Amino acid sequence: MKITPIMREYLGEIYRLERNPEGVSTSAMAERLEVSPSAVVRMLRRLDQADMLSYVPYQGVKLTTEGEREALRSIRRHRLLEVLLVQVMGFGWDEVHEQAHGLQLTITDAFEDRMDAVSGYPTHCPHGDPIPTKDGRIAATNDQPLSDTPVGAEAVLRRVKTDDGEKLRYLAELGLRPGVPVRVLHRAPFNGPLRLRANGHEHVIGTELARALRVEVMP
Amino acid sequence: MKITPIMREYLGEIYRLERNPEGVSTSAMAERLEVSPSAVVRMLRRLDQADMLSYVPYQGVKLTTEGEREALRSIRRHRLLEVLLVQVMGFGWDEVHEQAHGLQLTITDAFEDRMDAVSGYPTHCPHGDPIPTKDGRIAATNDQPLSDTPVGAEAVLRRVKTDDGEKLRYLAELGLRPGVPVRVLHRAPFNGPLRLRANGHEHVIGTELARALRVEVMP
DNA sequence: CTCGAAATTTGATCAAGGTAAACCTATTTG
DNA sequence: CAAATAGGTTTACCTTGATCAAATTTCGAG
Numbered sequence A, B: 001m002k003i004t005p006i007m008r009e010y011l012g013e014i015y016r017l018e019r020n021p022e023g024v025s026t027s028a029m030a031e032r033l034e035v036s037p038s039a040v041v042r043m044l045r046r047l048d049q050a051d052m053l054s055y056v057p058y059q060g061v062k063l064t065t066e067g068e069r070e071a072l073r074s075i076r077r078h079r080l081l082e083v084l085l086v087q088v089m090g091f092g093w094d095e096v097h098e099q100a101h102g103l104q105l106t107i108t109d110a111f112e113d114r115m116d117a118v119s120g121y122p123t124h125c126p127h128g129d130p131i132p133t134k135d136g137r138i139a140a141t142n143d144q145p146l147s148d149t150p151v152g153a154e155a156v157l158r159r160v161k162t163d164d165g166e167k168l169r170y171l172a173e174l175g176l177r178p179g180v181p182v183r184v185l186h187r188a189p190f191n192g193p194l195r196l197r198a199n200g201h202e203h204v205i206g207t208e209l210a211r212a213l214r215v216e217v218m219p
Numbered sequence C: 001c002t003c004g005a006a007a008t009t010t011g012a013t014c015a016a017g018g019t020a021a022a023c024c025t026a027t028t029t030g
Numbered sequence D: 001c002a003a004a005t006a007g008g009t010t011t012a013c014c015t016t017g018a019t020c021a022a023a024t025t026t027c028g029a030g
Helices: A005-018 A026-033 A037-049 A065-088 A096-103 A109-118 A165-174 A207-212 B005-018 B026-033 B037-049 B065-088 B096-103 B109-118 B165-174 B207-212
Strands: A053-056 A060-063 A154-160 A181-187 A194-198 A201-205 A213-217 B053-056 B060-063 B154-160 B181-187 B194-198 B201-205 B213-217
Touching: A005 A026, A005 A037, A005 A060, A005 A065, A026 A037, A037 A053, A060 A065, A065 A096, A065 A109, A165 A207, A207 A213, B005 B026, B005 B037, B005 B060, B005 B065, B026 B037, B037 B053, B060 B065, B065 B096, B065 B109, B165 B207, B207 B213
Parallel strands: none
Antiparallel strands: A053 A060, A154 A181, A154 A213, A181 A194, A194 A201, B053 B060, B154 B181, B154 B213, B181 B194, B194 B201
């Protein structure tokens, strides 16, 4: 049974959701793929048929080994596209998720390779997620939510886990991008806002944003 | 009635065929769009419904004003994509037609604009065809087949009218690209091959190739 | 332990594609 | 000059992927 680019895109999104605490729900998939829930259900049945995953109605979904391989191919394309759009085409990191979503469906393998080359063989997407290699290996991530990081810690911002354009634009304004060193200065009690220092400036970050920021704590 | 990216692509191809001596046949469209003839017929009916063209079964097709506007939008995207693929992504001019064909369907308006900018606002595609402006105007072409050019004429190669990868690779090898000055040295009788000088070298070109090369004769 | 809200799934419909069969048009030939 | 036939065009029926509306399941609150 053959696999289409659209199927691969679903698999990529399922893979991402599987490693997310919220889990893989029909409606979550529908939202991320910008598609109706019913389209998701039908696709799940097809993907089950194609042995890409096992799907039990109302119960949930689990990728097979084969399914994971295809998912990683899709994620590679998506993240390489994001890099290309930011570094080569000059888009802001808040504009690229949706575009990569669409373009992924029509690029060729040759395009994937050229994209990799002209972007300088990047290892991470603009939001800090690792780009799987061509043979389907993906670097482990070793970071934690800024919201769980103890006061006083020296850390490096590694990932920004949101697709919300508003948030991304705001973070860009503050200069909070992957690779930037940050220090947690203070956290107000009861999940209050968090004060931190980065790029020589102090900023106050709300809880919602702090949960999206992932840092690696330095020894 | 709404127009989809796929419809626009058909319109673009019809526009191109309308200014071709061979005319707009169902099978010609099918071949250029890499689609079955039956798919073309169905689409023609939809496009007629949408007032993009008038279609009479077995008779033929004619674009409306509206249809031409959409066609030019599609052609602009296609040719800008070809420039991007060659100049920015590093593809050969023999590899870009098909890829542009697919990508056209998923790029956004914003991508079109960025593409225009990073390519330096090009006026012609890598094969020498003019790129329509955003408001739907297209430069007139003023060239003739090399096969009709008199012996002794000084001319400049303007366009290469073929999508055949073999031919394009061969021409690239000889350095025969748009903008290159050429001089016709000799033509063998009975549609025989043609000898010419370009880039300081002499080449012998068969009739088939000479028909694809379009030159502007210099005074 | 039942009821109702929220999420999930099914059913009917549309766009766009393919293959195979039917159908026009035009050219060739008896 | 009419009939036959070849080639291109169109129709008919099936697949994929999407939508919306209706039906169904699940799960938390009383």
